[in-house]
Amino acid sequence: MIEVFLEGHDYSYEVLDILSSYFDRETIQFVHEKDPADSRSLFIHSSMAFDAGDVVFKCVVRHGDANVTEEKRFSRAGGGEQEMRKQYKRMLKNNLLTALEAFTGKKMPWGILTGIRPVKVVHKLLDQGFSEEDIQDRLTGFYRLSVDKAKLCLEIAAVERKYILPYDDRKVSVYISIPFCPTRCSYCSFPSHEVGKWGHLADEYLNCLYEEMDSVYNKLAGAGYSIQTVYIGGGTPTVLNHAQLKDLLEQVNRCFVSGETKEFTVEAGRPDTLDREKLSMLKAAGVTRISINPQSMNSATLERIGRRHTPEEVVRAYDLARSTGHSNINMDIIIGLPGEDIDMVVKTLDAALALKPEGLTVHTLAIKRASRLNEQGGDMGWVEEDEISGMVEAAAYYAGKMGMKPYYLYKQRYMVGNHENIGYSIPGYECLYNMQIMEEKQSIIGLGAGAVSKLVFLKEDRLERLENIKNVEYYISRFGHVMEKKLLGLAALIDG
Numbered sequence: 001m002i003e004v005f006l007e008g009h010d011y012s013y014e015v016l017d018i019l020s021s022y023f024d025r026e027t028i029q030f031v032h033e034k035d036p037a038d039s040r041s042l043f044i045h046s047s048m049a050f051d052a053g054d055v056v057f058k059c060v061v062r063h064g065d066a067n068v069t070e071e072k073r074f075s076r077a078g079g080g081e082q083e084m085r086k087q088y089k090r091m092l093k094n095n096l097l098t099a100l101e102a103f104t105g106k107k108m109p110w111g112i113l114t115g116i117r118p119v120k121v122v123h124k125l126l127d128q129g130f131s132e133e134d135i136q137d138r139l140t141g142f143y144r145l146s147v148d149k150a151k152l153c154l155e156i157a158a159v160e161r162k163y164i165l166p167y168d169d170r171k172v173s174v175y176i177s178i179p180f181c182p183t184r185c186s187y188c189s190f191p192s193h194e195v196g197k198w199g200h201l202a203d204e205y206l207n208c209l210y211e212e213m214d215s216v217y218n219k220l221a222g223a224g225y226s227i228q229t230v231y232i233g234g235g236t237p238t239v240l241n242h243a244q245l246k247d248l249l250e251q252v253n254r255c256f257v258s259g260e261t262k263e264f265t266v267e268a269g270r271p272d273t274l275d276r277e278k279l280s281m282l283k284a285a286g287v288t289r290i291s292i293n294p295q296s297m298n299s300a301t302l303e304r305i306g307r308r309h310t311p312e313e314v315v316r317a318y319d320l321a322r323s324t325g326h327s328n329i330n331m332d333i334i335i336g337l338p339g340e341d342i343d344m345v346v347k348t349l350d351a352a353l354a355l356k357p358e359g360l361t362v363h364t365l366a367i368k369r370a371s372r373l374n375e376q377g378g379d380m381g382w383v384e385e386d387e388i389s390g391m392v393e394a395a396a397y398y399a400g401k402m403g404m405k406p407y408y409l410y411k412q413r414y415m416v417g418n419h420e421n422i423g424y425s426i427p428g429y430e431c432l433y434n435m436q437i438m439e440e441k442q443s444i445i446g447l448g449a450g451a452v453s454k455l456v457f458l459k460e461d462r463l464e465r466l467e468n469i470k471n472v473e474y475y476i477s478r479f480g481h482v483m484e485k486k487l488l489g490l491a492a493l494i495d496g
């Protein structure tokens, strides 16, 4: 148990953020007394006070006789109320992290960048004219990143800037959700519906989706927007039958693909949904990038996580994809799957090496609240943090061996071992959509059940999220409401 007393501020969310990166399975309780009721608990006292032109953050960490006090003085923050709070929150995190580093002797590689998109900070500083050297100093100093992570962020930002600059608020990307899968993976937190149980709704769902696509197209085209990238995800879009998939691709081409469109990706994630006809259909429809995702090439793991396909089916799917002309294939793998050791991860990486994908996305298992793995709890054969680091390093080594470089990254809450997800690719095969969604300088219009639109107001440096209903049944039955909300959101974007 960890008890926390806050004084002079109410930044409990930020305190939890930092604490959970150190103590991911401990109960954390905010208390109203300055002194711990129970000396067996770890006690943290975090305070903030103003002193002339400065603001002083102080953090005391105490457990039994062990005691650490860290005090830090910063200049008062400037800007509006919201901006000031943002800056104070960062200062608080810096102070708390410094105290915890001293108390535990352990450094967190990502420092106070506990959010999902650490590279965004780098883009912001580059946009403000800071040099790479200055940024690295800031990242390792105030943000307290390790030198390796700071360099990684800078490397990725440099690749991304070749693609995402100049920012242009008349260009958007489109995400289309097909929220059906053959089975539900145990770690899944996406709005996915098992096709055996929900597939009878697919036609009705697609009709609503086409209506949504038409309305969005009319609105955007009427206001002079062009579509830079299209991404069909889910779910597993290729679980649709041949006629449904053909129709979907035609509708997408009609509404969103033009000479301005630089990329058209389809998640062909589960190899058990693929055959020659579907893969040929994707190619003929102008799809430029697909993803075929084994996650692991160990059959026992695949069975354990509910994938219900074999490593051999993955190999067959890659062969079929190549023979139908696909030349940009991404592969997703997951590090930290329960029951896997380093040898099993290396087996997956060896298989990846042999299949020669153009992209490799390395996820570190995050136990999301919505996933079955989280509900199951108990002893699932969780991989220890130290082992995860070795696996992540092995993946980076193999990506290098495949001639790939990292080009985007994101973190997730509840990630095992406080690691990150990294997208690698052979230079020239980067996924523009992935970079745009990560760096949030372009609006993404999400269509279909569970799709999230991100409306970017560049001039105001502001972002609005617009979520579609997740459940397929409700998406259909409340479609009028879905459309009303979507058109209002788009009108705000266009007027902004």
Ligand code: SF4
Binding pocket: 180, 181, 183, 184, 185, 187, 188, 189, 190, 192, 234, 235, 236, 269, 270
């Ligand atoms: S394939 Fe992806 S979307 Fe489908 S159940 Fe598995 S994790 Fe979820």
